[in-house]
Amino acid sequence: xxxxxxxxxxxxxxxxxxxxxxxxPAFPITPQTEIIETLGGWLDGGDMEGRMVTLExxxxxxxxxxxxxxxxxxxxxxxxxQGLLHAMEMIYTVAGWRAPFVLVNVSRGLSAPITLEAxxxxxxxxxxxxxxxxxxxxxxxxxxxxxxxYRLAEDPTVRLPVMVNLDGFYLSxxxxxxxxxxPAAASExxxxxxxxxxxxxxxxxxxxxxxxxxGSPYSYFRYETHLAAQRAVTVYSGIAAEFRAxxxxxxxxxxxxxxxxxxxxxxxxxxxxTKAREAVDRxxxxxxxxxxxxxRLLRPxxxxxxxxxxxxxxxxxVIDQNLSMGQGGVLHTELCxxxxxxxxxxxxxxxxxxxxxxxxxxxxxxxxMAAVTREAVATGRTPPPRLLYTEDELREIRKLQSIxxxxxxxxxxxxxxxxxxxxxxxx
Amino acid sequence: MYxxxxxxxxxxxxxxxxxVLGTALFRSGFTVxxxxxxxxxxxxxxxxxxxxxxxxAAEGATIKERGVIHRPDLVVIADDxxxxxxxxxxxxxITAATVVLVNSRETAATWRHRLNLAATLLILPATxxxxxxxxxxxxxxxxxxxxxxxxxxxxxxxxxxxxxxxxAPLGKEVVATNSDSALAAFDAMAAHRGxxxxxxxxxxTDYIPPSWVELPVDDASVAAPDIRAIxxxxxxxxxxxxxxxxxxxxxxxxxxxxxxxSLCPDSAIAVEQDIxxxxxxHCKGCMICVxxxxxxxxxxxxxxxxxxxxxxxxxxxxxxxxxxxxx
Numbered sequence: 001x002x003x004x005x006x007x008x009x010x011x012x013x014x015x016x017x018x019x020x021x022x023x024x025p026a027f028p029i030t031p032q033t034e035i036i037e038t039l040g041g042w043l044d045g046g047d048m049e050g051r052m053v054t055l056e057x058x059x060x061x062x063x064x065x066x067x068x069x070x071x072x073x074x075x076x077x078x079x080x081x082q083g084l085l086h087a088m089e090m091i092y093t094v095a096g097w098r099a100p101f102v103l104v105n106v107s108r109g110l111s112a113p114i115t116l117e118a119x120x121x122x123x124x125x126x127x128x129x130x131x132x133x134x135x136x137x138x139x140x141x142x143x144x145x146x147x148x149x150y151r152l153a154e155d156p157t158v159r160l161p162v163m164v165n166l167d168g169f170y171l172s173x174x175x176x177x178x179x180x181x182x183p184a185a186a187s188e189x190x191x192x193x194x195x196x197x198x199x200x201x202x203x204x205x206x207x208x209x210x211x212x213x214x215g216s217p218y219s220y221f222r223y224e225t226h227l228a229a230q231r232a233v234t235v236y237s238g239i240a241a242e243f244r245a246x247x248x249x250x251x252x253x254x255x256x257x258x259x260x261x262x263x264x265x266x267x268x269x270x271x272x273x274t275k276a277r278e279a280v281d282r283x284x285x286x287x288x289x290x291x292x293x294x295x296r297l298l299r300p301x302x303x304x305x306x307x308x309x310x311x312x313x314x315x316x317x318v319i320d321q322n323l324s325m326g327q328g329g330v331l332h333t334e335l336c337x338x339x340x341x342x343x344x345x346x347x348x349x350x351x352x353x354x355x356x357x358x359x360x361x362x363x364x365x366x367x368x369m370a371a372v373t374r375e376a377v378a379t380g381r382t383p384p385p386r387l388l389y390t391e392d393e394l395r396e397i398r399k400l401q402s403i404x405x406x407x408x409x410x411x412x413x414x415x416x417x418x419x420x421x422x423x424x425x426x427x
Numbered sequence: 428m429y430x431x432x433x434x435x436x437x438x439x440x441x442x443x444x445x446x447v448l449g450t451a452l453f454r455s456g457f458t459v460x461x462x463x464x465x466x467x468x469x470x471x472x473x474x475x476x477x478x479x480x481x482x483x484a485a486e487g488a489t490i491k492e493r494g495v496i497h498r499p500d501l502v503v504i505a506d507d508x509x510x511x512x513x514x515x516x517x518x519x520x521i522t523a524a525t526v527v528l529v530n531s532r533e534t535a536a537t538w539r540h541r542l543n544l545a546a547t548l549l550i551l552p553a554t555x556x557x558x559x560x561x562x563x564x565x566x567x568x569x570x571x572x573x574x575x576x577x578x579x580x581x582x583x584x585x586x587x588x589x590x591x592x593x594x595a596p597l598g599k600e601v602v603a604t605n606s607d608s609a610l611a612a613f614d615a616m617a618a619h620r621g622x623x624x625x626x627x628x629x630x631x632t633d634y635i636p637p638s639w640v641e642l643p644v645d646d647a648s649v650a651a652p653d654i655r656a657i658x659x660x661x662x663x664x665x666x667x668x669x670x671x672x673x674x675x676x677x678x679x680x681x682x683x684x685x686x687x688x689s690l691c692p693d694s695a696i697a698v699e700q701d702i703x704x705x706x707x708x709h710c711k712g713c714m715i716c717v718x719x720x721x722x723x724x725x726x727x728x729x730x731x732x733x734x735x736x737x738x739x740x741x742x743x744x745x746x747x748x749x750x751x752x753x754x
Contacts (some may be wrong), residue, residue: 003488005453005461030468113652116466138489170493174462175449177488271493278491278628286631360495363629365637391638404654 006178008171009034011139012078012104012164014178015146017048018186019102022073024052025064030116031168032080032106039076058087065101066094069161070208072195074150075101080168081108081122088125094161095130096225097210099198100153101161102146103131107270108168109357117358118167120270120322124330130225132162132232133299135269137255139176141296142166144243144251147181147190151239154193158232160225167271169358174271181247189246229300236297253302255294256309258284262291264373265310265346266366267335268319269294272355276319279366290370303338307345315348315373321355328385329353348376354388361388428481429457429578429625430496433570434517435505436668438470440567443593444505445476447571447609451581451589452480460490471668471711473515492628499525501577501623502546503570507531510542512667521546526623528573530566532731549577549619551612565608572609572616579621583613661709665693669712672733673705679724687716687725 006014012035016024024043026036042048055061058079069075079087084105094101105126109119123133132152134145142164149162166172181189200206213221233253240251255273258280259265266276273294283290293309293316295302310316320329327333332351339345350373354361365388376383431448435441442463449461457480465474479490497520507529509515521527523545529538530551539548551573568590575581587606594602675687680703687703688696695710696703705716717725 005449005459140489169462169464174460174493175446176460176490177453177458274489274491274493279631281491282628282631288631358494360497362497362637363631364634367629367631367634368636368639371636386639387642388637389640389642391640394640394642401649405649 003177003179005175006139006180007034007173007175008136008139008142008166009106009173010038011142011178012106012146012166013038013042014180015104015143015164016076016102017042018143018181018183019074019076019147019150019190020049020187020192021076022050023065023068023075024050025061025068025075025077026052026054027056027058027061027079027083029058029080029083031108031172032078032083032104034172035078035104035106058083059090062087062090062094062103065103066090066097066099066161069094069099069101070097070198071200072193072198074154074193076104076146077101078104078106080106081110084122085110085125088129091126091131092129096221098159098225098228099161100159102149102153103161103163104142104146105163105165106168106172107165115357117169118270118321119356119358120165120320120330123163123165124322126163127299127330130160130229131299132158132160132229132297134162134164134296135294135298136164136166136171136296137271137273137294139166139171139174139178140249141251142171143178143180144247144249145296147186148236148239148243148251150190150193152232152236154195155232155235155239156196158228158235160228160232165270170271185246189243231300233297233300233302233305251296253295253297253305254309255292255296257292257294259291259293259309259313261289262313263289263377264315264317264370265291265293265313266319266369267293267316267331268321269298269331270321272319272321272361275361275363276366279363279370282363283367283370288370288374301334301338306335306338307342310339310346311344313346315350315377316346317350317352317369317373319352319354319361319369323353323356332385347380348373348382350376350383351385352388353385359388428479428490428492428628429501429580429623430492430499431478431480431501431503431574431578432475432496432499433478433503433505433574434473434475434509434515435566435570436470436509436670437465437468437472437474439474439505440565441474441476441505441570442567444503444567444571444574445478446593447568447586447589448478448574449480449589450592451571451575451585452478452578454585454588455581456483457481457580458483458488458490460493462494464495471670473509473512475516496520498522498626498629500626501525501574502527503551503574504529505566505570507533507538508667510538518542518544524624524626526577528570528577530570547622549616549622551615565605568605568609569612572612575609576613576616576620577623579623583610586610586613664708665711666706666708669707669710669730671712671714671727672707672730673710673712673714673717673725674728674733675703675705676724676726677702679722681722681724683721686719686721690715690719 043052065075065077105123107118109115110121136142136145145164149164153162243251257277276292280290280292318332320331322330324330329351433441433444445461449459453459460479463476477496504517509517525546527546527548528551535548535550575586590606682701684698688698695706717727
């Protein structure tokens with residue numbers, strides 16, 4: 001099939017359509033809304049079958065998704081940012097139910113302050129929930145990732161919900177050429193959902209519930225979920241191999257771009273990784289042995305595959321488009337944990353925080369991160385974590401602050417009161 | 428690779444312009460990436476869109492660059508009032524190699540003088556009879572048509588097909604009018620066909636390193652993102668968003684005072700001694716007052732005309748040919 005120009009959001013809707021989903025509980029939020037609008041249009045026009053129900057919140061939406069999946073129908077839903085956080089109680093709960101379905105998250109930075117643009121603190125807030133996570137770097141991966149996500153979720157040895165993540169704006173609203181899989185080929189790759197024991201029919205009513213349990217049985221069920229998630233690395237690898245055989249596109253657990261002889265490697269997730277790919281090409285032109293390593297599968301965490309891919313690499317520039325307050329970058333922390341104690345692990349894991357709230361990462365910044373990491377390898381000294389933030393940006397924020405502070409001094413009721421009481425607050 | 432940025436205001440069809448241009452380039456054999464960029468989705472707010480287009484043979488099937496275009500080959504500015512709004516970033520990354528196309532009633536010489544840019548600056552003549560700048564006939568399509576000609580790699584047929592593809596859901600009439608506007612703009616730029624040249628990627632050998640800084644640990648009174656001040660919204664001149672200006676004809680005003688003032692969504696109409704007065708610093712030009720005024724005493728004037736009249740009223744008889752910005 002010839003490529004067509006699609007946004008990441010329309011690509012996500014196509015993923016759901018090609019997966020022939022039965023049920024779509026929905027709630028709008030920027031920058032995700034185009035997904036459910038597109039699906040709504042198709043359902044309305046008879047282009048696809050299935051039922052869409054708009055719920056009154058993301059919390060209800062996730063409850064409906066988990067409940068429907070627990071009756072054995074194929075479920076799709078989508079959210080973003082504050083919506084994902086609003087649903088967080090149910091994110092953990094439906095994963096605990098082992099309800100298999102696919103939730104697309106369109107990444108957007110979390111409030112406060114508020115932004116509409118992408119970073120990964122939203123999706124990473126769900127990292128410990130039991131949802132598996134597939135992270136996309138372009139619009140083609142969104143369609144492919146959703147089809148693969150259903151295979152993974154519905155695999156009887158896994159049976160967990162899967163989140164497919166795409167970045168707001170940089171994928172959600174960005175059109176790129178996408179090869180849509182032929183519906184027949186998609187259907188061969190992803191046959192109808194065989195729910196096994198999780199069936200429900202109105203003609204054969206049955207009750208289904210989760211009991212209240214103490215620590216010992218609780219530990220058993222929680223750890224079983226963890227083991228199922230871990231098993232998903234192998235299952236995903238098998239699905240990716242089959243996907244490649246059918247569609248010719250590599251969708252392996254990690255993308256290792258020009259890593260083979262690399263001295264320094266960028267390590268990151270999401271759509272900005274394609275910018276890193278471009279930087280790798282330019283750095284290679286300039287004679288530097290640089291590569292990119294990008295986990296597509298972040299939950300389960302493919303520690304062994306990542307460690308293998310980094311064998312022989314001397315320095316890693318970890319670029320975190322997220323921030324764990326009081327700790328630092330989540331990817332950096334997890335990579336350190338995965339590599340600690342392994343022989344032949346890279347000597348330097350340099351931490352860079354960049355792209356928060358959709359802040360750009362310029363080509364020169366990629367080049368400089370490679371240079372800093374190369375320098376650290378040469379000196380054997382790991383640099384302190386670095387926020388990608390320039391003098392110009394600080395000057396601009398100081399300008400805004402000066403305006404705000406002047407205003408505050410001129411108009412603040414607190415100040416007036418303090419002046420009135422000679423600096424002592426009446427309270 | 429071509430790197431194109433299109434600036435305008437919400438409602439002017441700037442996202443549509445990038446899609447038409449993107450589709451036309453895709454139909455002409457290029458690999459394409461196009462995207463809009465905006466904040467809160469608000470009519471009249473600055474928006475820009477980007478188009479990247481690479482020749483497939485040279486570049487492979489996908490474009491790896493993404494997001495903001497730092498060094499544009501072509502910048503199209505659909506609304507010249509944005510040139511005075513720094514946050515719109517219209518001039519970002521413009522070099523001597525950039526072509527800048529401004530939709531304006533002013534001349535190219537005027538804008539060259541005002542902006543002092545090294546770039547090639549061209550004017551897309553704004554249609555004089557337009558009553559509302561936001562409703563300038565199919566300005567998105569006009570910009571796409573002019574840009575297509577400046578690139579020189581799109582045939583009119585591909586442009587027309589792109590408009591049909593993108594606008595078909597809006598009906599044949601919309602397709603036809605947009606198509607006419609785009610093709611007229613394409614023809615109007617004929618003297619400059621192919622003026623835009625493809626830029627190159629930033630070299631990793633010879634680049635200016637980013638000036639990264641360590642963030643100081645600021646006191647929470649400064650570093651918390653909250654504004655603790657009263658009446659500060661007054662300082663945001665939302666009147667700048669206006670494309671149409673409501674004007675009260677006091678000879679017709681019934682002095683009923685409460686209709687326009689209470690229905691104004693921005694509380695921009697105050698009643699002073701029983702007479703309604705519009706606060707033009709904050710009136711966004713929504714025209715609700717025009718619609719609701721019982722004696723039809725509020726009319727509308729295109730903002731640019733109102734400003735011209737104000738200028739003339741301030742300095743009557745001064746027509747020395749100088750740019751009013753210089754006075």
